[in-house]
């Protein structure tokens with residue numbers, strides 16, 4: 001799947017019928033870059049969740065920071081950061097998001113289902129992370145019809161000190177796709193991690209960078225399918241291409257591996 005003449009056997013996508021502790025360890029250790037599990041969530045559960053979300057009203061991520069617009073149902077901590085510090089209004093937003101998700105009246109909490117499936121693979125345990133003893137948000141439904149710009153995610157760099165009560169030794173991004181376009185909507189990941197010189201290519205006040213930042217780097221492009229889960233290392237620059245047809249809706253949360261071997265999630 002890599003493009004360009006160079007190959008890197010560690011920069012690979014692994015397709016698996018399930019997440020396993022070995023695959024999660026490989027991701028943490030950098031022996032692979034992404035793990036993809038088709039039909040991770042039963043079709044019926046996906047459809048039910050999607051129908052409920054289609055009838056719900058989404059908010060937008062901060063318009064200045066996230067342009068083109070990405071819609072969200074639920075809360076993402078990236079909107080509650082000021083000078084590397086999480087702002088306290090996050091907690092009210094988390095409460096509001098919990099109520100909004102309960103209001104969808106789903107037979108089961110899809111974030112909990114995702115954590116349960118990861119738990120089956122991970123003996124160290126999986127739970128929603130906490131900060132100051134308070135449980136973080138479980139995750140967010142994101143609608144990125146116009147795509148995501150080239151960016152990376154790394155709580156250790158974005159927040160000063162520990163974001164969660166436990167120190168993290170690795171961070172992953174989890175996505176579960178509920179609605180994907182036939183044309184467009186691909187996730188592209190580049191074999192490039194942030195380095196200081198990249199700052200010259202950051203789009204002012206944005207989460208994103210100019211595409212130039214990954215020019216010439218090895219990449220892979222993933223075409224998501226409904227029900228599929230993707231776990232990847234978001235320190236590698238990545239982007240989502242605009243959709244050309246249907247809405248592109250995915251459930252997403254961050255996953256951190258703690259120094260005691262637990263997996264903690266947050267949104």
Ligand SMILES: O=C(O)CCC(=O)C(=O)O
Pocket residue numbers: 148153173174175187234238240250252
């Ligand atoms: O929607 C996707 O495929 C990836 C979104 C993203 O930027 C992330 O999960 O960090």
Ligand SMILES: [Fe+2]
Pocket residue numbers: 151152153173234238
């Ligand atoms: Fe991301």
